[in-house]
Amino acid sequence: MSDMRIDVVTIFPEYLEPLNVSLVGKARARGQLDVHLHDLRSWTTDIHRTVDDTPYGGGPGMVMKPEPWGAALDAVLAAGPEGEVPTLVVPTPSGRRFTQDLAQDLAARPWLAFAPARYEGIDRRVIEEAATRMPVVEASIGDYVLAGGEVAVLVMVEAIARLLPGVLGNAESHRDDSFAPGAMADLLEGPVYTKPAEWRGREVPEILLSGHHGKIAQWRREQAFARTHANRPDLVARWQRESFTKKEREALSVLGLAWDEAEGRFRSVAEPVEE
Numbered sequence: 001m002s003d004m005r006i007d008v009v010t011i012f013p014e015y016l017e018p019l020n021v022s023l024v025g026k027a028r029a030r031g032q033l034d035v036h037l038h039d040l041r042s043w044t045t046d047i048h049r050t051v052d053d054t055p056y057g058g059g060p061g062m063v064m065k066p067e068p069w070g071a072a073l074d075a076v077l078a079a080g081p082e083g084e085v086p087t088l089v090v091p092t093p094s095g096r097r098f099t100q101d102l103a104q105d106l107a108a109r110p111w112l113a114f115a116p117a118r119y120e121g122i123d124r125r126v127i128e129e130a131a132t133r134m135p136v137v138e139a140s141i142g143d144y145v146l147a148g149g150e151v152a153v154l155v156m157v158e159a160i161a162r163l164l165p166g167v168l169g170n171a172e173s174h175r176d177d178s179f180a181p182g183a184m185a186d187l188l189e190g191p192v193y194t195k196p197a198e199w200r201g202r203e204v205p206e207i208l209l210s211g212h213h214g215k216i217a218q219w220r221r222e223q224a225f226a227r228t229h230a231n232r233p234d235l236v237a238r239w240q241r242e243s244f245t246k247k248e249r250e251a252l253s254v255l256g257l258a259w260d261e262a263e264g265r266f267r268s269v270a271e272p273v274e275e
């Protein structure tokens, strides 16, 4: 038995060809991941294989019709193990954010079904009716608009598949990832280097060649703090003072980050408090 079954219903199955490549492709080849692609148009009944129609209430664009989606989801449910239901994941800019936490949550489920929409989205009744039969998660991969949900499915499946047991090298493979629960929660990974030790006149930071594992870990942590401060002030605002050792708080103060008692958050000392 595979670790996870994934069904995807789409009008562009060929858009999901990348699932045959690299990490996800290998997980499938090894039998760890069982992916089933379905063409939504196979559940249409008219000669034109119509999947969309004009929106009630007017407005631009087209909306995906409920009947093909209803029949497709019925068929997906019937295709899986008796008595089990998938978690339905619907990519949409209106959904909750797809984060590492959500990827972890979904990676623990044995069966996922994805419903990527084209056009302006799927008739709302499809989502509502599905939610009476299975868990439904509407999720967005970021604050931008795509032409359809297929690329979002690729993003989500890759983020989920690499968390499945045995898909990456070993149990420690995820520990140092940006956003990994634990020491890397709300933290971005710092820079990485490999051989040669000097390239185009640029040297690898000496500490990394020193063999002092404790000092290297501390340096990496400081680099992670600096990067997060520079690129993601929203993450800094979530940091709790208690999560840091005394040494780490010193490193933060060197970066100009001090705990603001009144605000209850770390604040750049150069940054004025808003009135």
Ligand code: 97T
Residues within 6 Å of the ligand: 091, 092, 093, 116, 117, 118, 139, 140, 141, 142, 143, 144, 145, 146, 147, 148, 149, 150, 152
């Ligand atoms: O923009 C979209 C269109 C269709 C389905 C999903 C999306 C989207 O998902 N995350 C961001 C945008």
